[in-house]
Amino acid sequence: MMSALVDEVADLMREVAAREILPRFRLLTDGDIEEKSKGDYVTIADRDAELWLSPRLEALLPGSMVLGEEAAAADPKKLSLAQSDAPFWTVDPIDGTGNFVAGRETFGVMIALVNKGRVRSAWIYFPLSGDLAVAEEGAGAFWHSGDTVQRLFAGRSANDVSRISGAFNVRFMAEEWRDRVELFADTVPRKSTYLCSAWDYVSLARGAHDLVTYNRMMPWDHAPGSLILREAGGVLRSLDAGADYMPATLAAPHLAARDEEGWQRFAAAIRNAV
Incomplete structure (x- = not known):
């Protein structure tokens, strides 16, 4: 209610x-x-x-x-x-x-x-x-x-890499993380460029996207979407520390995903990208 x-x-x-x-x-x-x-x-x-x-x-x-x-x-x-x-x-x-x-x-x-x-x-x-x-x-x-x-139920992320859909925002990332995210993004055939957090988060929460990456974490951009995604079953967590998003965090590489299993799989692929 x-x-x-x-x-x-x-x-x-x-x-x-x-x-x-x-x-x-x-x-x-x-x-x-x-x-x-x-x-x-x-x-x-x-x-x-x-x-x-x-x-x-x-x-x-x-x-x-x-x-x-x-x-x-x-x-x-x-x-x-x-x-x-x-x-x-x-x-x-x-x-x-x-x-x-x-x-x-x-x-x-x-x-x-x-x-x-x-x-x-x-x-x-x-x-x-x-x-x-x-x-x-x-x-x-x-x-x-x-x-x-x-x-809203975000559902499960696609297992087949050819069916994964995501958005990759890397503009503010440190070079190390930007390079890894871009290498992983090269393997994802379905990419979106909304340039709008509102559309990104709702797409995740409605199951239309599998993942999104961010680094600049201003509260007005991420606090609303983080809760909507989490209550729909999704995850927003930092890639470096592995900590769930909090509004006090203003900058860190973050990965949003439709579900926990998908988050773990995508995070591992990004961290291991060489």
Whole structure:
């Protein structure tokens, strides 16, 4: 049974998408777009959506704070929240901003509630379709599409390497891990390039992908998907230390997989790649 909080946050996501995001899709002007760093975009829709969401989320849980991607970009000291035991919300107002800027449909809105260092609740919303993935710790993960609600089960990863599907994000990896991941990726014939964590994690949780790799582990990018994947039976764990993902970890080579057996098999193949 999902709590009332799940519906309240979902309603906020739908409203902010209708107010700040969808009216700007494929209508951005040059003045609406900035580059925070090479290839890392922010738009007026990102900023206005985060500004609209933040006080409303904090009001849902008195004493909580918001760790938003754009606020942290403006003031990196805000990332210290990820190291605390205090309750906080992670907000990625538009995950896949580069896709949004390019007019591609692969973007989403992501929110998670973290308390005492653990992800307790998670939401990934796709404004164009209205589809929503939600999870609460210990209560399962669910996919809402139209009037249909289905429990998410990631299922088992493919055993035949020719049937494996994955995404390989290596941009921020140290050379040692990047080389190993790229060597393994060369053996995987079915690769995706969503460039959007929201799409990656939901694809895993719905059983459409077998694995995804990451290294830059900002909480707004990974806290929501980590819980949805875990509650669907999947795994997100570091390749070097073998530790399950925690929001306090900001950078380390990570592997996400549909199931434990698949994680172990893919991790071994990556670690042994030469």
